Amino acid sequence: xxxxxxxxxxxxxxxxxxxxxxxxxxxxxxxxxxxxxxxxxxxxxxxxxxxxxxxxxxxxxxxxxxxxxxxxxxxxxxxxxxxxxxxxxxxxxxxxxxxxxxxxxxxxxxxxxxxxxxxxxxxxxxxxxxxxxxxxxxxxxxxxxxxxxxxxxxxxxxxxxxxxxxxxxxxxxxxxxxxxxxxxxxxxxxxx
Numbered sequence: 001x002x003x004x005x006x007x008x009x010x011x012x013x014x015x016x017x018x019x020x021x022x023x024x025x026x027x028x029x030x031x032x033x034x035x036x037x038x039x040x041x042x043x044x045x046x047x048x049x050x051x052x053x054x055x056x057x058x059x060x061x062x063x064x065x066x067x068x069x070x071x072x073x074x075x076x077x078x079x080x081x082x083x084x085x086x087x088x089x090x091x092x093x094x095x096x097x098x099x100x101x102x103x104x105x106x107x108x109x110x111x112x113x114x115x116x117x118x119x120x121x122x123x124x125x126x127x128x129x130x131x132x133x134x135x136x137x138x139x140x141x142x143x144x145x146x147x148x149x150x151x152x153x154x155x156x157x158x159x160x161x162x163x164x165x166x167x168x169x170x171x172x173x174x175x176x177x178x179x180x181x182x183x184x185x186x187x188x189x190x191x192x
Contacts, residue, residue, distance in 0.1 A: 002026025004077055006190040007160035007183050008087060012080050014042055014159070029074035036060040043155040044170060046148065055148060084191050087160070090135065090153050091184035097191040108184035112177050114138070125174040128154060157183075 010020040015038040067075045092107035115134030116126040136150035161183040165173040
């Protein structure tokens, strides 16, 4: 399917430098420079950190290595759809396209509670810091560069999902339970 839609479509269009909600971009592709620009200017990855330029270059290279399955230096919409499975595991770990929408919603709800829980209580919304801490806690202990990986996952999740606080910087935004669950089911349904 070449129609670009949903949270993953918003990311794809933004990497291309286009309006987030365009659906007619399925025949387009982005390169490493466009991806690096997205990581830098849109997500603000590693902002204020030492060796930021090196980190951005390494993250862009690693993502291109994973996403560019035919190794032509470009990531098409068809290739980028492979990213859905990785993003879905952030929202609903352990589940994929073969699961039902109800299973995805249930797993997303449980993950939201896990990520946002403080002293057994889960707030109505999860802020940037809490979300990043929760994602980092959930990474396997042997994971290298946990801070950068959790920061990237957090920024992608907030960028792709949050609509009501879009005018705020990513680090000042939060995700509501309904946004989290809706994103998980949307990503899942667009895999079908």
